[in-house]
Amino acid sequence: RSPIYYAGQAETPLLIMHGKEDTRVDPGQSYELYRHIKTRTDTPVRLVLYPGEGHGNRNATARYDYNLRMMRWFNQYLKGQQQERPDVEIEVENKSVEN
DSSP: OOGGGGGGGOOSOEEEEEETTOSSSOHHHHHHHHHHHHHHOOOOEEEEEETTOBSBOOSHHHHHHHHHHHHHHHHHHTSOOOOOOOSSOOOOOOOOOOO
């Protein structure tokens, strides 16, 4: 069954990160999960979309942002270290970086 059926029971803080051009999993599913949790619970939830990315981040800038957000999320919700964060979403530019 889809996680959407259990969204109203969510208690664990949830960070959803999704490529806007994902063809395997429609980004609309992430929007729907985010909306259900945000409107039906007090559980912390954050949705980050990566423009130009598909199923998995290939762009070095997006990978860096993904890892940084994940580490900050874990620090806050697993270690309890509060960090200030902007109230607005930041779109990561689609820049090509050679590895």
